[in-house]
Amino acid sequence: MSAQGTWEDLVTDLCDLAVRHDATTFLYESVVVLSSHSARLDNGAAASIRVTRFDDEAARVEAGWCLDMVVDYVTDDATRPCPALALVDAICAGDAEEHSLIGADGRWIGIYCHAWGPTGAWRLGNPDAAPNRAIRRFPRWLGAKID
Numbered sequence: 001m002s003a004q005g006t007w008e009d010l011v012t013d014l015c016d017l018a019v020r021h022d023a024t025t026f027l028y029e030s031v032v033v034l035s036s037h038s039a040r041l042d043n044g045a046a047a048s049i050r051v052t053r054f055d056d057e058a059a060r061v062e063a064g065w066c067l068d069m070v071v072d073y074v075t076d077d078a079t080r081p082c083p084a085l086a087l088v089d090a091i092c093a094g095d096a097e098e099h100s101l102i103g104a105d106g107r108w109i110g111i112y113c114h115a116w117g118p119t120g121a122w123r124l125g126n127p128d129a130a131p132n133r134a135i136r137r138f139p140r141w142l143g144a145k146i147d
Contacts, residue, residue, distance in 0.1 A: 005082050007053050010073040013085050014051060021092040022142040034088065039139040047139055049088055059084045063091050064098050064138060066111040069124055080119050090117035094140030101130035 011032055018025040018034045026033040030053035039047035050062040057074040061067070061084060073084040081089070090096050096115035103109045112125035112133070 004076070004078055005074040007056075007059070007073065010051070010059060010082065010084055013081070014088065017085065017089055017092065021089075023092070034092070036092075036139075036141045038142040047141065049091055051084065051088060061087050061091075063096075065100065065136060066098050067091070067096065067113045067115075067124070069113070069122055071122065083120060083122075086117050086119045087115055087122050090115040090122070091138050092141040093117065094138055097135055097137040099125075099127070099136075100134040101125070102132040102134065104131055106132075 007030070011027065014032045014034065015025050015027075017023075021034070022037045023034045024037065026035065032051045034049045034051075036047040048063070050060075052060045052062070054060045054070050058070050058072050060070050069087065071084040071087050073082045075082040080086075087096075095117055096113070099112040099114075100108060101110040101112060109130050110125060112127045112129070113123065114127070115122045
């Protein structure tokens with residue numbers, strides 16, 4: 001099976017995902033921003049996810065304090081959503097968290113991000129790199145997960 005998926009396909013799928021999660025989509029050249037109508041940050045601002053075209057096969061997904069991952073939008077399996085779409089869906093579903101890693105001396109030393117869903121899991125950083133941490137789970141947006 002050959003690789004499938006284009007940036008344009010991902011943009012269309014992200015717009016559909018935004019509708020399912022009760023979000024607004026803002027489109028710019030090579031950038032899609034999903035902004036939740038329901039999930040709010042601690043300061044009252046709407047939760048959002050920024051997806052930027054990285055190259056001809058991958059997109060950068062940014063959300064929250066520190067989640068910043070480059071994920072493929074080209075896939076060999078047409079029966080499953082591409083990894084970039086599945087990661088955005090996991091964030092919208094509240095199936096993602098980010099950790100601010102804190103050293104024994106109380107100083108910030110790094111990050112760890114983890115997202116999970118029915119089609120995969122994504123990790124950034126080393127979860128064992130620090131004895132202490134501040135953990136923030138992404139709030140769930142309204143709507144249902146994709147299959």
